[in-house]
Amino acid sequence: xxxxxxxxxxxxxxxxxxxxxxxxxxxxxxxxxxxxxxxxxxxxxxxxxxxxxxxxxxxxxxxxxxxxxxxxxxxxxxxxxxxxxxxxxxxxxxxxxxxxxxxxxxxxxxxxxxxxxxxxxxxxxxxxxxxxxxxxxxxxxxxxxxxxxxxxxxxxxxxxxxxxxxxxxxxxxxxxxxxxxxxxxxxxxxxxxxxxxxxxxxxxxxxxxxxxxxxxxxxxxxxxxxxxxxxxxxxxxxxxxxxxxxxxxxxxxxxxxxxxxxxxxxxxxxxxxxxxxx
Numbered sequence: 001x002x003x004x005x006x007x008x009x010x011x012x013x014x015x016x017x018x019x020x021x022x023x024x025x026x027x028x029x030x031x032x033x034x035x036x037x038x039x040x041x042x043x044x045x046x047x048x049x050x051x052x053x054x055x056x057x058x059x060x061x062x063x064x065x066x067x068x069x070x071x072x073x074x075x076x077x078x079x080x081x082x083x084x085x086x087x088x089x090x091x092x093x094x095x096x097x098x099x100x101x102x103x104x105x106x107x108x109x110x111x112x113x114x115x116x117x118x119x120x121x122x123x124x125x126x127x128x129x130x131x132x133x134x135x136x137x138x139x140x141x142x143x144x145x146x147x148x149x150x151x152x153x154x155x156x157x158x159x160x161x162x163x164x165x166x167x168x169x170x171x172x173x174x175x176x177x178x179x180x181x182x183x184x185x186x187x188x189x190x191x192x193x194x195x196x197x198x199x200x201x202x203x204x205x206x207x208x209x210x211x212x213x214x215x216x217x218x219x220x221x222x223x224x225x226x227x228x229x230x231x232x233x234x235x236x237x238x239x240x241x242x243x244x245x246x247x248x249x250x251x252x253x254x255x256x257x258x259x260x261x262x263x264x265x266x267x268x269x270x271x272x273x274x275x276x277x278x
Contacts, residue, residue, distance in 0.1 A: 009085060009089075012081055012082060012085040013082065013085035013086040013089050014082075017078070017082050018079065018082050018083075018086075021075055021078050021079045021082060022079065024075050025072065025075045025076070025079065028068050028071050028072050028075060029072070031068045032068040032069065032072065035065050035066070035068055039062070039065050042058055042062055042065060042066070043058075043066075043069075045057075045058055046058075046128065047128075047232070048232075050128060050129060050130060051128045051129045052129060052130075055070070073125075076121070080118055080121060080122075083114055083117075083118060084115075084118060087111045087114045087115065090111060091108065091111050094107055094108070105255065108252075108255065109252045109253070109255035109256040109259065110252070110256075111252075112248060112249075112251055112252030112255065113248075113249050113252035113253065113256075115248060116245045116246070116247075116248035116249035116251075116252060117245070117249070118245075119241055119244055119245035119248060120241065120242060120245035120246070120249075122238075122241055123238035123239075123240075123241030123242045123244075123245060124238060125238070126237045126238035126241060127236050127237060127238035129237075130237045137213060137230050137231070137232065138155065138230070138231045138232075138233055139228055139229070139230050139231075140155050140156050140157040140184060140228065140229050140230075140231065141156070141157050141226060141227070141228045142156070142157045142158075142160075142226070142227060143156070144156055145187075148208075148233055151188075151206075151208070152188055152189060153186055153187070153188045153205070153206060153208070154186070154187045154188075155184055155185060155186045155187075155231075156184070156185050157182060157183075157184060157185075157227060157228065157229055158183040158184065158185045158194055159182070159183040160180070160181075160182050160183075160215075160227040160229075161180070161181040161182070162179075162180050162215075162217070162227070163178055163179040163180070164178065179198070179199075180198055180199060180212075180215055181196060181197075181198050182196070182197050182198065182212070182215065182227075182229050183195070183196055183197075184196075184197055184203075184210065184229070184231075186205055188205075188206055193205065195210070197210060197212050197229070197231075198212060199212060204239070207235055208233055208234065208235055209233070209234055209235070209236040209239065210231050210232070210233055211231065211232040211233075211234075212229060212230075212231060212232075213230045213231060213232045214229070214230040215227075215228065215229045215230070216228050
């Protein structure tokens with residue numbers, strides 16, 4: 001086992017593997033773009049069902065149209081292994097040559113951010129593999145309280161702020177929505193709170209994630225003048241990984257800023273008598 005790992009480790013951490021994998025990812029994404037453009041309805045249920053259930057249903061019926069997505073997961077896994085082995089090799093090398101632990105920590109900022117990105121990617125994989133969805137859709141309107149199925153949480157739309165385009169340069173956008181901000185009221189038992197939500201701006205309550213799926217009206221000319229929102233409600237299995245990865249990335253960024261602004265004016269001193277660093 002040790003001999004095998006010793007042989008494949010240089011290949012896993014090598015630059016050729018990274019270049020080849022990223023090139024294949026580019027080609028695969030180009031093919032995926034063409035498939036998505038013609039088959040949006042085929043991929044939309046992925047966010048609702050999760051990767052496993054979607055794979056055994058929609059993807060099983062249309063294998064040639066969805067093969068690129070599974071190939072993408074394989075390529076990203078190889079790229080993650082390449083990043084992990086390369087980063088770990090560098091960290092172990094720095095650990096051996098730096099006797100001053102404070103100096104070692106100041107050198108690790110890039111590698112900490114690499115680890116953080118890997119954690120975030122695995123969080124995304126967990127979210128799409130095990131979505132833990134509670135309801136297909138929950139619609140909230142003003143003045144009406146809606147119960148989330150399977151929970152004791154009631155919600156309603158408290159306020160809506162929809163900004164429409166009013167310029168003259170892009171006349172085809174006149175009256176169309178350019179930004180939205182909604183306030184959602186939630187009640188669970190004796191607890192009553194208000195949360196803001198928008199496009200790509202979810203919120204969390206009682207362990208559940210609330211995501212904006214749809215809203216209305218989308219234009220000033222819409223016949224439906226009653227504001228509403230449709231929310232995706234789910235227990236996101238990757239939330240802890242997201243926050244952990246983000247925290248780790250912040251630590252790495254803080255170390256980088258410390259090195260630039262605090263130690264930037266000081267001459268750099270390399271390790272002494274480390275041999276391997278020649």
